[in-house]
Amino acid sequence: MTTAVAPLQQSSGSRSGTLYDVLELILDRGLVIDAFVRVSLVGIEILKIDVRVVVASVDTYLRFAEACNRLDLEAGPAKDPGVPELVGGLTENGARGKTKGALAGAAETISDAFKKGRDGLTSSSSGDDDEAEKEPTKSRRTTTSRRERESE
Amino acid sequence: MTTYVYGIAEADLPRLPGGLVGVGDPPRPVRVLRESGTAAVVSDCPEGLRPKRRDLFAHQRVLTAAAAAGAVLPLRFGSTAPDDDAVRGALARHAELYRGQLATVADRVEYNVKALHREDVLLRAILADSPEIRKLNEATRVEGGATYQDRLRLGQLVADALREHETRDSRTVEYALATHAEHHRRGPEGSGRVVNLSFLVGRDEAAGFLAALEELRAASPHLDVRVNGPLPPYSFVRTESVEAA
Numbered sequence: 131m132t133t134a135v136a137p138l139q140q141s142s143g144s145r146s147g148t149l150y151d152v153l154e155l156i157l158d159r160g161l162v163i164d165a166f167v168r169v170s171l172v173g174i175e176i177l178k179i180d181v182r183v184v185v186a187s188v189d190t191y192l193r194f195a196e197a198c199n200r201l202d203l204e205a206g207p208a209k210d211p212g213v214p215e216l217v218g219g220l221t222e223n224g225a226r227g228k229t230k231g232a233l234a235g236a237a238e239t240i241s242d243a244f245k246k247g248r249d250g251l252t253s254s255s256s257g258d259d260d261e262a263e264k265e266p267t268k269s270r271r272t273t274t275s276r277r278e279r280e281s282e
Numbered sequence: 283m284t285t286y287v288y289g290i291a292e293a294d295l296p297r298l299p300g301g302l303v304g305v306g307d308p309p310r311p312v313r314v315l316r317e318s319g320t321a322a323v324v325s326d327c328p329e330g331l332r333p334k335r336r337d338l339f340a341h342q343r344v345l346t347a348a349a350a351a352g353a354v355l356p357l358r359f360g361s362t363a364p365d366d367d368a369v370r371g372a373l374a375r376h377a378e379l380y381r382g383q384l385a386t387v388a389d390r391v392e393y394n395v396k397a398l399h400r401e402d403v404l405l406r407a408i409l410a411d412s413p414e415i416r417k418l419n420e421a422t423r424v425e426g427g428a429t430y431q432d433r434l435r436l437g438q439l440v441a442d443a444l445r446e447h448e449t450r451d452s453r454t455v456e457y458a459l460a461t462h463a464e465h466h467r468r469g470p471e472g473s474g475r476v477v478n479l480s481f482l483v484g485r486d487e488a489a490g491f492l493a494a495l496e497e498l499r500a501a502s503p504h505l506d507v508r509v510n511g512p513l514p515p516y517s518f519v520r521t522e523s524v525e526a527a
Binding site for chain 1: 287289290327331332333338341342355356357358359360361362363368369371372375376383392394396401402405406409415419422423433434436437438440441444469470480508510513516517519520
C-alpha cells in the first residue's frame with residue numbers, strides 16, 4: 131500500500147541533540163524479546179528524577195525567590211533576552227540555551243542522561259570521542275535523582 | 283557470529299535503501315532475514331558492542347529507514363542473538379504475534395512531544411496573578427528589606443504556583459493533541475520535562491496533528507514545546523515478555 135506521505139525522518143533538526151531527545155525511547159521503549167540477549171548498558175546511566183520538575187526544598191525555594199527578585203518587571207518579555215544572566219548563578223553546569231534557568235535547571239537533569247559510568251568503565255573509554263556519555267555529567271542539587279538501569 | 287537485531291517487519295515489506303549500515307566501527311551492513319511471513323532487520327554485531335553515540339544513532343537510523351519502507355516493530359537498543367538461525371527461530375515461534383502487532387502500527391508513526399516552561403514568561407505570569415507574591419517580591423528585592431523567612435516564603439509560593447502550572451499544562455497538551463492521535467502514552471518517567479508524551483498518529487493524520495501542535499505553541503507562549511518525529515513506534519509495541527504471552 132503506497133500512500134503519499136512525508137518520508138520518515140527526524141523533523142526537528144538533525145543536531146546531535148536530537149538523539150538525546152529520543153534517547154529514552156531508544157533505551158526504554160521498544161520490543162524486548164526474551165530469546166535475544168541485550169548488550170550491557172553499563173557505562174550509560176539515565177538519571178531519573180523522582181519528583182517532577184519543581185522540587186520542594188529550601189534550596190529550590192531560595193532559587194525561585196532569587197529568580198523572581200531578578201526579573202526586570204519593567205521590561206516586557208520581548209526585552210528580556212538575558213535569561214541566562216538572570217539565572218546565571220543558578221545553573222551550575224552546562225546551561226544549554228536561554229530557556230534554561232532556575233526552573234529549567236531543575237528540569238534538565240535528564241540532559242545529564244549520559245553519565246560516565248563507574249570509574250573503571252570511564253577509564254576504559256580511552257579517549258574515544260564517540261562515547262554517548264559525553265553530555266554534562268554533574269547532577270544538580272535541586273533535584274533528587276536516582277540511578278537506574280545501571281546494567282540492564 | 284552474533285547477530286544484532288534492529289526490528290521486526292512483514293516479510294515482504296522492508297525494501298531498505300542500498301548501502302544501509304548499522305552498528306559497529308566500521309558500520310556493519312544491514313540485511314533482512316525472512317521467516318514465517320515475518321522479517322528481521324539485522325546486521326552482524328561487532329565484538330564488545332557498547333551504547334556509544336554512534337551505535338545509538340545507527341540503531342535509530344536503521345529503524346527509521348525500515349519504518350519508511352513499511353510497518354516495523356522497533357526492538358530496544360542492544361538486542362542480540364547468537365546467530366541468524368536463532369533470529370529465524372524466534373521469528374518462527376512468534377510469527378503470528380508479531381504480525382498482529384505489526385498490524386497495530388502499520389501506517390502509523392510516533393511523535394514524541396516534550397515541553398518545558400519558559401521561566402521568564404511564567405514567572406511574570408505568576409507575579410501578575412498573585413498580589414501576595416508581588417508584595418513579597420518587592421520586599422525581598424530590596425537589600426536588607428526582608429528576612430530569610432520572607433525569601434523562603436516567596437520561593438515556596440512560586441514553587442507551588444509552578445507545580446499548578448505543570449499539572450495544568452500537562453493536561454492542556456494532552457487534550458490538544460490526543461484527538462489527533464490513535465493512542466498516546468506518557469514518556470518514560472523521570473524525563474524531567476513538564477510534558478513528555480508520545481502519540482501514535484496515522485500517517486494521514488500527521489498534518490492535522492502538527493497543525494494542532496502549532497496552535498498549541500501559539501496559545502502557550504510560556505511553553506517551549508519540542509516535537510520529535512515521525513519516529514518508529516517505539517512506545518507502541520508491547521513491552522511485556524513475548525515468551526510469556
